[in-house]
Structure formats: C-alpha cells, structure tokens
Amino acid sequence: MSQTSASPSTVWEDLHDAQVTPETVSAVLASIDDDVWVAAACVDRLLDDTTTQQTLLLHGISRTDSTTHRCKEIVSTEQPKFDALLPHFQSQPADAHLLQLRSILLQRLDRLNTYVEMEKVSTGMVSLEDSVDEEIEEWEDDPWADGASSSTKPTPQIKSYAKLPIPLSQFLMNDIATSASDLASLQYFAAVRTLFAKHASEVWPWRLSVLDAVPEHAEPSAYRDILPTFDFAENSEQKWPEDPWRLDADFSELPQVRALLADVEPVFVANESHLSINPRQDEPLSAITLHAWYANRVDKVIASTGIIDAALAIVQHGASQGIPRLDELGEDLSLLSRLVYDTHSTNDDDWTLSSWKAMTPEETVHAYLSNSTPEDLAQDLSRLVMPYLYVLEARTERAGNPDPELANRMLYDFVLSTPLEYAAAVFEASKPTLPAAQRVLKSDEDTARLALARLYGSDSLDEWPTMSRIFECMPAWDTAAESETDEEAADTTISSLGSFVTPTTSRPKASPKDLLTFFKPLTIQSLSRALDILDIHLESGEILARWSVPAPLRWFLQSNDDEKEQRAWANRMARRAGGSFDPLKKQEDWDWLLEDMLKLTETSESGLRGAFGLLPREEVVSIFFSGLLSTGRLDIARKMLHGPHPKIQLSAQTVEDICLRCSTELYDNASSGNYKMGDMKLAYDCLGVPQISDRIRREQEFIEATSRISSFNVMSRPGIPISPIEIRLTKDRLSLVSRVLSSNSDAYKHTEVMIELCHKLGFRDDVSATVKVLAMLAETALQAEDFARAYENTQQMVTTVRELQTSQGDVMDDFKLREAIEVCWIACFQLGRQPEYSELENKMTLLGQSLDLCPADKIHDVLTAWRRLQKEDILAREERLSKGLNDGLQSARPLDPTGGFLPRTMASSLRARLHGLHMPSPPLLNTPDATALATRTFKSVASNFPFSIGHRAQSLASDDRGAHSEGSWRDAEVSSQASRALSKGIGWLLGADDE
Incomplete structure (x- = not known):
C-alpha cells in the first residue's frame, strides 16, 4: 500500500522520531479526529528536539481542551461538585482517559520549559530571575486556557542553547530528583538551581542526596546557592522559595479529580525517585543536624581532595547563612588551611580535619614550624603560631575557663624544646633593643629565665657559638645596688641546680622545662647574677670544647662544688687534648693548653670561679705535666x-713523683715488654726527664728486667706471652727468674745475666735473693746433668754466704742471712750426694761445706751422706796405694780420723762445732738412713724455694717411701758400714780415745 493511501494514524506510527517535525505534527495529527488516540500518541512519543517536543505537547493538550471544559461544567452545575464526575467517567470513559493524558502532557510541558530554562542558564545567557520562558510569553494565549483551540494558535519557536548532559527524552521520563542528582554530579549547578526553583515540591525530600552528589572537588562558590540555609524564625532549615511554571493547578491535576480517575482506571504515574544516598527528608533539618551535615561535607571534601580552602569556603558560606556552631569549625579549617598552605611544607602530608582535631596544642605548634628554617622561624611564629594560640585563649574564655597565660606558656614550651639553633632565632627576635611589638618574647625577665633553662638543660657539646649568640641577646640590667641577699639567692639556685641536674634512677635527666621552675622565683638582681655565672660557664665550655673534652653546660653546675669531678675533667683535658695534637706541631700548642687550663682555675672580679676553680694552681700544672708525659712528647716536657x-x-x-706515676701507667698499659718500642719505651724514656734518684734508677732497672724476661719468651699461658702488667703484679718476683729458667733450656748457663736480672727485679741489696737465684741455677744445671756449672754456682753461693757472714757478724740475728745459709747448705748437700756426679773430691768439698753451714740438728743427715763418699774415697785411695800412686797425695793434705781427707780449715771448723755440741759417737750407729733424713730435711727447707726441685733429689729419698729395690738395699748396706766407720771419725774429731 502506498503512503498516500495509508491512514494518518498509520503514517504517524511509521514516522521515526528523527522524521517528526512541527510541520508533520500539525499535518498528520490534525487530520485525525480521535482525540483520545491523538493525545495518547502525543504522550507515547518522546523527542530530543525541544521545538518539536513542544509542538507535540501543545497539540496533545489542545485535543483535551474540550473534554476539560465539559467536565468543568458538570462540576459547576452538580451538587456535590466532583461526585457528579464519577458517573460521567463511567459512562464516558474517553473523557477520563483524556483527563489522565492531559495531566501527563501538562507535567511534561512544565519539564520541557524547565529543560529549556536549564539550557539557557547553563550557557550563562540568562539568570534565574529571568527564567520565564520568552517563547511562551510570546504566545498569544495560554495553551491550556479554557476553550482554547490549538489549531488556531501559532507554534512558538524555541531558540537552541547549550546542550545538557541529559537528553530531553530521558529528562521527561526520569523523576526530577534523579535528574537533579545527575546534573549535580556533573556540576551543572545553574540547572540544579532551576530545578530547585521550578520543581521544589518534588526535589525537596531528596535535597540531601542531590547535595551529596556534588563532587568534593567542585568549587564551593559555584554551588553555594543550593547549600542549606538557616531560618532563625523557625530555628531550623529554611525551605526553598518556589517559582513554579503554573501557580494554579490544572483541573486534571486537582486532587479530587485525581482520586476519581483512580477509581475509573489505573492512573499513569511518573517514575518515583529511587535515590538511596540519603533517606527521604520532608521536614526541615534542625540546627544540630545542619551543623552535622556541614561538618560531614567538610570531612568528605578534605578526605577526598585535601583541598582545605574548599572546605573552608563551605563552612564560611554556612556561617554566613546563620548555621549555628560553624564558627569553631571555621576556625579549625582556617588554622588548618594555614598549616597546609602557609607553612614551608615540601611533603605531601594527608591532613584531615580529624587528624587536626586529634593533635594536642603542642603537636600543632610543632606542625606549624616543622618546616621552618632558623631564618624564618620568628616570622612563622608571629603569623602562624600566635594566631593559633590566641584562638585557643578565646576558646577557653568562651568555655568559661579563661587561661590568659596559655599563649605564653605554649610559646615558652616550644622555646625550651626546640633545637638550640631555632631557640637562638627566637631569642634574637626578642632582643630588648627591638620594639615591643616586634619581639616574640615580650618580657625581659622571662627571656632570661628561658635562656638559662634552655642552655643548662641542653646536651649539646658542639654548639658553643650558638649558645653564645643566645647569651648576647640577654638583657643587661643596672644592678649597681645589688644586695648580698640577691647574690646568695642566685648562688643558692645554681648550687641547688647542680644537685637537681645530677642524674638519678628516678630522674635520669632534668629537662629545660623542669629547670625553668628554679629560675621563676629569681628577681632581676638574682637573674643578673645568674647570667654572670652563665657567662663564666660558657667561656669555660668553649675552652673545654677547644681541647676536645667538651662538657654539657649542666656539668658546670654539677661540678661547681665537686673537687673530684673537676680533677677528673682536668686529667681528661690534659691527656685527650695532648693526644689530639699533630706530632709535628710545635711547643706553642702545649703553651696554649697550659694557659687555658690555668685560666679555668681563676676567679673573676665578681668572685665567680672557673671550671677548675677548686683545684690549686700547682695541681693543675702537675696534671698538665702528667698529660704531656703520657703523650710521649718528652722533648717538649724537658723544654717546659x-x-x-x-x-x-x-x-x-x-716532678719525680709525676714521672714515676706516668711511667708506671705507661708500663701497665704496654702490650709488649720490649723497652725499645711502644708504650714500654715511653715508660722508660719518661724516667729520663727528672733528675736521677734511687727511685728512678730502681724503676728503670725494673723496666730493663721486664724487657729481659720478655726476650726469653716466658709464657703466661700456652701460646700467650707474659704481659708487663702480669710481671708487675707478681708478688714473688724471684719466681720470674724461675719461670725464665724453666722456659729456656740454656738460660741457666748465663749466670751473670740471671743474677743481674735478679738485681734489676729489685733485689740488688738482697744477698739472700742472690743466693736463691744461684741455687735455682745450680738446681737447673743439676737437672740438666751439667754438674760443672752446678758446682760453680754452688761455690759462688758459698763464697757469697761467707762474705755475708763476715760483714754481718752474728748471723743468728739476721733473718735474711739465715735464709741464705739455709738455701746454701741444702744446695751443697743436694749436689754433693748426687750419684751421677763423678767428681768425688768436689762432692766431698760440697758435703763439707754443707756440714759447715747446716744447722746442728741436720749434721747427722749430712754426715750420713758423707759416709758413702768416704767409702768411695777409701776404695779409691786403696786402689791408688796398691799401684803406688798415692804417696804424694798423703803428703798433700792431712788424713781425717776415718781415713778420708778434709780441707784443713773445714776440719778445724767442724771439730769446733762438734766439741760445742758434746755429741757422742754411738747414737750415730743407730740412726736411720742418712739419705732419707737428708731428703726430709731438704724438703722442709726447699719448700721456700721459688723453683721446682728436680727428679733426682726425689729419687734419693726413695727409702722414706718404703721402696725395696736392689739399689735401696745396696745403699742400706753401704750406709751401715759407713756408720761404723764414721763413728770413729767423729770420735777423733771430738778428741775421744780410739778403741
């Protein structure tokens, strides 16, 4: 079928939306007589072109005009008025359907007008006050006026403006609240304002959801007109002013008509809002709820964007609209805004209102100044911190708890806790010479108290120039009339502070804030005195720091009355400073050090002592000299x-005492005993500084002895050489000689070296020690079976003892001599009775010497050993006589009563001793074996030897242990025969008759 033959309704239905124009609306729909079908067609089709959609809506409305006029007449003539419509609608359902369609078309026409208005305001061409549709105003008649016919009215033309992000067709179908939310999310705030004005009743319940849809990053000034405001009269949220397109509702929109239509057929209702961001809110918000909404909006903006200024603008707008309790929130945001934007921040801190409120005032002050430099600190305090502190003061006043000292207290706490460099910047900005308005710290007295507390509470050891800068900013008061009471108060405070700053278990360290409490009570005069003391301490601190022994400023308080502490620091200064010198530097450095040390002992004109004020000047010089010696600069020491x-x-x-003490210290710290190198060399050379004395010479010899012991590689433990400190701490120094002999197989061969070592160990005038050393040498030679050297050492012992006897006189009154004699006779006895020693004549001599020197109760033991030698001697002489070889020997020396030979002098001496004892000969025949007796005697004496007795002496005492070897039996037999022969000899020595 061709298009010309198709019915108008078919033609309309076949038209695409793009083909619909105002002309096709008039041409096609006007030819259709069915009003219901035409009105329904107008409702059914939604277009995006505003002009065509307007034409379509107006045409549809015009087709419902006659029905509306007819229903109005029924209502106006019948009683009750609207009840008469029900039977009419039941008999004429088309009229009911037309009224239904009319209400829809009218609502869409309102939305169309709103849409056009939103396009206009979105382009910025007109304002909301000019929001009357110019095209509609140009209409000749009201399109929904009673009895009007749309066919006789021209179709108005709507100009094109900027397109909205929501198509017209979608806007006509969606609920108004959803469209408002979408437009708000896209920041079409002018369009949203139009919706609020033209459709207030529909959007009002969902206003909070619409506002929450506004992006957090949106500029608050762009949407401030849609933010909630406050009605002071109602003490609640202010409702929006309404400016609907139609002040009066159409007949089809009357509630009574709507109710009747609902009974006749299902009512077509526009889409309801499905916004779920916030619940429906029909009633105005209370003041508390409004404040909560603004605070929540601020938190969202800051958390999402971090733009504090945007949040602040929202709060400022709310406060300007009368929202209660936003002033404090505005203060917080304003202060937070300064923290974010006005500080010298270089990092990306995520500041939020919650984190701001969680900070303590102290943390906030430090946050404001966290990125400040010393150069701009004073300015930042004035423009950032002080406004914040004034806000805190104002809040305490509003809360009914005024705290007028809050700002000063917070500022003082910052000065006491900030690094010294920053504190110096504050003090420099508070000089008394500056105008009061420009000063950070206004009070001169508080400035002095803060400086004292901050400096004495500092741990710094290297910021003396900074501390001096702080001191130079202090006020200078005229205290000419200063009283002794004020001086005593300041001195008492300083003395008390010395005890207070001393660490304890309960308070390891006193903070500057704690120290401030001590200075608060001081008057101007006392503060001036305290500053004078500070000046002395600063000067002393600079001197100590110059010589690498810096002390915290509080140390001068602690050591003010502590002589021991001052002495310890002086020693540290003398030693550490000297150790830091370049060895190539000249004497001038040491002269400077001595000058500074002496300067610290001086007392100022005001009676204030320096850091070493309790030490005598001579003691400080001694400490300096000791430090000079410890560094090894002996050449400089001699010059000075x-x-x-x-x-x-x-x-x-x-000088001698210091040199000895220093040498001893160097000796004790030496790792090697070689006095040609290291600390031991310094210890030795140090003794060359003073004049030579006995004490100096003894210490030099001891160092030489130490070096000699070390050269023999004496070990402290296996693989570890003996250290100098071990040598010094050895109680029995003779044992060191024994250790040398035991650790070196050839050491015993150097008799003179060992004796010299003994002398240098401190035994030069001790003959007993020399005898003991010779005994050690003899014993060591005996163990090595070097009998010749053993005999030589033994004879040297005897000679030494004889000389000592001659020089001492009565030997029984001298313990040292008795001890030397005892060691000597035992050594002679040991060597004389050695079977392996083949020199019979030497052995007889040794036993004779032992017999001459031993105590009376040991003569029996020595004679018993001698009997064995006599037998050997007799056998040897008989053998020589039988060969005719002993005639010359008999004439060479006297024959003893038993047939043996004794030296003439020894025989006479022995005879005299035996006569003095009145000893009869028979008991000797019944005595135990002489070897066993001698061994027991030697053990009791040798227990005092500082060396070990070898295996040979022990083997000779086997009879005491009950051994029954063949050799023991043979010795017993020889002993028995020798006893009988020896008894005759003793009798002859005593002058008894020969039986």
Whole structure:
C-alpha cells in the first residue's frame, strides 16, 4: 500500500522520531479526529528536539481542551461538585482517559520549559530571575486556557542553547530528583538551581542526596546557592522559595479529580525517585543536624581532595547563612588551611580535619614550624603560631575557663624544646633593643629565665657559638645596688641546680622545662647574677670544647662544688687534648693548653670561679705535666721544665713523683715488654726527664728486667706471652727468674745475666735473693746433668754466704742471712750426694761445706751422706796405694780420723762445732738412713724455694717411701758400714780415745 493511501494514524506510527517535525505534527495529527488516540500518541512519543517536543505537547493538550471544559461544567452545575464526575467517567470513559493524558502532557510541558530554562542558564545567557520562558510569553494565549483551540494558535519557536548532559527524552521520563542528582554530579549547578526553583515540591525530600552528589572537588562558590540555609524564625532549615511554571493547578491535576480517575482506571504515574544516598527528608533539618551535615561535607571534601580552602569556603558560606556552631569549625579549617598552605611544607602530608582535631596544642605548634628554617622561624611564629594560640585563649574564655597565660606558656614550651639553633632565632627576635611589638618574647625577665633553662638543660657539646649568640641577646640590667641577699639567692639556685641536674634512677635527666621552675622565683638582681655565672660557664665550655673534652653546660653546675669531678675533667683535658695534637706541631700548642687550663682555675672580679676553680694552681700544672708525659712528647716536657724560659714551675720531688706515676701507667698499659718500642719505651724514656734518684734508677732497672724476661719468651699461658702488667703484679718476683729458667733450656748457663736480672727485679741489696737465684741455677744445671756449672754456682753461693757472714757478724740475728745459709747448705748437700756426679773430691768439698753451714740438728743427715763418699774415697785411695800412686797425695793434705781427707780449715771448723755440741759417737750407729733424713730435711727447707726441685733429689729419698729395690738395699748396706766407720771419725774429731 502506498503512503498516500495509508491512514494518518498509520503514517504517524511509521514516522521515526528523527522524521517528526512541527510541520508533520500539525499535518498528520490534525487530520485525525480521535482525540483520545491523538493525545495518547502525543504522550507515547518522546523527542530530543525541544521545538518539536513542544509542538507535540501543545497539540496533545489542545485535543483535551474540550473534554476539560465539559467536565468543568458538570462540576459547576452538580451538587456535590466532583461526585457528579464519577458517573460521567463511567459512562464516558474517553473523557477520563483524556483527563489522565492531559495531566501527563501538562507535567511534561512544565519539564520541557524547565529543560529549556536549564539550557539557557547553563550557557550563562540568562539568570534565574529571568527564567520565564520568552517563547511562551510570546504566545498569544495560554495553551491550556479554557476553550482554547490549538489549531488556531501559532507554534512558538524555541531558540537552541547549550546542550545538557541529559537528553530531553530521558529528562521527561526520569523523576526530577534523579535528574537533579545527575546534573549535580556533573556540576551543572545553574540547572540544579532551576530545578530547585521550578520543581521544589518534588526535589525537596531528596535535597540531601542531590547535595551529596556534588563532587568534593567542585568549587564551593559555584554551588553555594543550593547549600542549606538557616531560618532563625523557625530555628531550623529554611525551605526553598518556589517559582513554579503554573501557580494554579490544572483541573486534571486537582486532587479530587485525581482520586476519581483512580477509581475509573489505573492512573499513569511518573517514575518515583529511587535515590538511596540519603533517606527521604520532608521536614526541615534542625540546627544540630545542619551543623552535622556541614561538618560531614567538610570531612568528605578534605578526605577526598585535601583541598582545605574548599572546605573552608563551605563552612564560611554556612556561617554566613546563620548555621549555628560553624564558627569553631571555621576556625579549625582556617588554622588548618594555614598549616597546609602557609607553612614551608615540601611533603605531601594527608591532613584531615580529624587528624587536626586529634593533635594536642603542642603537636600543632610543632606542625606549624616543622618546616621552618632558623631564618624564618620568628616570622612563622608571629603569623602562624600566635594566631593559633590566641584562638585557643578565646576558646577557653568562651568555655568559661579563661587561661590568659596559655599563649605564653605554649610559646615558652616550644622555646625550651626546640633545637638550640631555632631557640637562638627566637631569642634574637626578642632582643630588648627591638620594639615591643616586634619581639616574640615580650618580657625581659622571662627571656632570661628561658635562656638559662634552655642552655643548662641542653646536651649539646658542639654548639658553643650558638649558645653564645643566645647569651648576647640577654638583657643587661643596672644592678649597681645589688644586695648580698640577691647574690646568695642566685648562688643558692645554681648550687641547688647542680644537685637537681645530677642524674638519678628516678630522674635520669632534668629537662629545660623542669629547670625553668628554679629560675621563676629569681628577681632581676638574682637573674643578673645568674647570667654572670652563665657567662663564666660558657667561656669555660668553649675552652673545654677547644681541647676536645667538651662538657654539657649542666656539668658546670654539677661540678661547681665537686673537687673530684673537676680533677677528673682536668686529667681528661690534659691527656685527650695532648693526644689530639699533630706530632709535628710545635711547643706553642702545649703553651696554649697550659694557659687555658690555668685560666679555668681563676676567679673573676665578681668572685665567680672557673671550671677548675677548686683545684690549686700547682695541681693543675702537675696534671698538665702528667698529660704531656703520657703523650710521649718528652722533648717538649724537658723544654717546659728545664728550658731557659720554663713554663712549668714544680718542685723536684713533684716532678719525680709525676714521672714515676706516668711511667708506671705507661708500663701497665704496654702490650709488649720490649723497652725499645711502644708504650714500654715511653715508660722508660719518661724516667729520663727528672733528675736521677734511687727511685728512678730502681724503676728503670725494673723496666730493663721486664724487657729481659720478655726476650726469653716466658709464657703466661700456652701460646700467650707474659704481659708487663702480669710481671708487675707478681708478688714473688724471684719466681720470674724461675719461670725464665724453666722456659729456656740454656738460660741457666748465663749466670751473670740471671743474677743481674735478679738485681734489676729489685733485689740488688738482697744477698739472700742472690743466693736463691744461684741455687735455682745450680738446681737447673743439676737437672740438666751439667754438674760443672752446678758446682760453680754452688761455690759462688758459698763464697757469697761467707762474705755475708763476715760483714754481718752474728748471723743468728739476721733473718735474711739465715735464709741464705739455709738455701746454701741444702744446695751443697743436694749436689754433693748426687750419684751421677763423678767428681768425688768436689762432692766431698760440697758435703763439707754443707756440714759447715747446716744447722746442728741436720749434721747427722749430712754426715750420713758423707759416709758413702768416704767409702768411695777409701776404695779409691786403696786402689791408688796398691799401684803406688798415692804417696804424694798423703803428703798433700792431712788424713781425717776415718781415713778420708778434709780441707784443713773445714776440719778445724767442724771439730769446733762438734766439741760445742758434746755429741757422742754411738747414737750415730743407730740412726736411720742418712739419705732419707737428708731428703726430709731438704724438703722442709726447699719448700721456700721459688723453683721446682728436680727428679733426682726425689729419687734419693726413695727409702722414706718404703721402696725395696736392689739399689735401696745396696745403699742400706753401704750406709751401715759407713756408720761404723764414721763413728770413729767423729770420735777423733771430738778428741775421744780410739778403741
């Protein structure tokens, strides 16, 4: 079928939306007589072109005009008015359907007008006050006026404006609240304002959801007109002013008509809002709820964007609209805004209102100044911190708890806790010479108290220039009339502070804030005195720091009355400073050090002592001299002590004491005993500084002895050489000789070296020690079976003892001599009875010497050993006689009563001792074996030897242990025969008759 033959309704239905124009609406729909079908067609089709859609809506409305007029007449003539419509609708359902369609078309026409208005305001061409549709105003008649016919009215033309992000067709179908939310999310705030004005009743319940759809990053000034406002009269949220397109509702929109239509057929209702961001809110919000909404909006904006200024603008707008309790929130945001934007922040801190409120005031102050430099600190305090502190003061006043000292207290706490460099910047901005308005710290007294507390509470050891800068900012008061009471108060405070700053278990460290409490009570005069003391301490601190022994400023308080502490620091200064010198530097450095040390002992004109004020000047010089010696600069020490212009004035005894003490210290710290190198060399050379004395010579010899012991590789433990400190701490130094002999197989061969070592170990005048050393040498030679050296050492012992007897006189009154004699006779006895020693004549001599020197109760033991030798001697002489070889020997020396030979002098001496004892000969025949007796005797004496007795002496005592070897039996037999022969000899020595 061709298009010309098709019915108008078919033609309309076949038209695409793009083909519909105002002309096709008039041409096609006007030719259709069915009003219901035409009105329904107008409702059914939604277009995006505003002009065509307007034409379509107006045409549809015009087709319902007659029905509306007819229903109005029925209502106006019948009683009750609207009840008469029900039977009419039941008999004429088309009229009911037309009224239904009319209400829909009218609502869509309102939305169309709103859409056009939103396009206009979105382009910025007209304002909301000019939001009357110009095209509709140009219409000749009201399109929904009673009795009007659309066919007689021209179709108005709507101008094209900027397109909205929501198509017209979608806008006509969606509920208004959803469209408002979409437009708000896309920041079409002018369009949203139009919706609020033209469709207030529909959007009002969902206003909070619409506002929450506004992006957090949106500029608040762009949407401030849609933010909630406050009605002071109602004490609640202010409702929006309404400006609907139609002030009066159409007949088809009357509630009574709507109710009747609902009874006749299902009512077509526009889409309801499905916004779920916030619940429906029909009633105005209370003041508390409004404040909560603004605070929540601020949190969202800051958390999402971090743009504090945007949040602040929202709060400022709310406050300008009268929202209660936003002032404090505005203050917080304003202060937070300064923290974010006005500080010298270089990092991306995520500041939020919650984190701001969680900070303590102290943390906030430090946050404001966290990125400040010393150069701009004072300015930041004035423009950032002080406004914040004033806000805190204002809040305490509003809360009914005024705290007028809050700002000063917070500022003082910052100064006391900030690094010294920053504190110096604050003090420099608070100089008394500056105008009061420009000063950070306004009070001169508080400035002085803060400086004292901050400096004495500092742990710094290297910021003396900064501390001096702080001191230079202090006020200078005229205290000419200063009283002794004020001085005593300041001195008492300083003394008390010394105890207070001393660490304890309960308070390891006193903070500057704690120290401030001590200075608060001081008057101006006392503060001036305290500053004078501070000046002395600062100067002393700079001196100590110059010589690498810095002390915190509070140390000067602690050591003010502590002589021991001052002495310890002086020693540290003398030693550490000298150790830091370049070895190539000249004497001037040491002169400077001595000058500074002496300067610290001086007392100022005001009676204030320096850091070493409790130490006598001479003691400080001694400490300096000791430190000089410890560094090894002995050449400088000699120049300063004995040069043409001596710097050190000390007595000879004091110099000697210091040198000995320093040498001992170096000795004890030496790792090697070689006095040609290291600390031991310094210890030895140090003794060359004073004049030679006995004490100096003894210490030099001891160092030489130490070096000699070390050269023999004496070990402390396996693989570990003996250290100098071990040598010094050895109680029995003779045992060191024994250790040398035991650790070196050839050491015993150097008799003179060992004796010299004994002398240098401190036994030069101790003959007993020399005898003991010779005994050690003899014993060691005996163990090595070097009998010749053993005999030589033994004879040297005897000679030494004889000389000592001659010089001492009565030997029984001298313990040392008795001890030497005891060691000597035992050594002679040991060597004389050795079977392996083949020199019979030497052995007889040794036993004779032992017999001459031993105590009376040991003579029996020695004679018993001698009997064995006599037998050997007799056998040897008989053998020589039988060969005719002993005639010359008999004439060479006297024959003893038993047939043996004794030296003439020894025989006479022995005879005299035996006569003095009145000893009869028979008991000797019944005595135990002489070897066993001698062994027991030697053990009791040798227990005092500082060396070990070898295996040979022990083997000779086997009879005491009950051994029954063949050798023991043979010895017993020989002993028995020798006893009988020896008894005759003793009798002859005593002058008894020969039986």
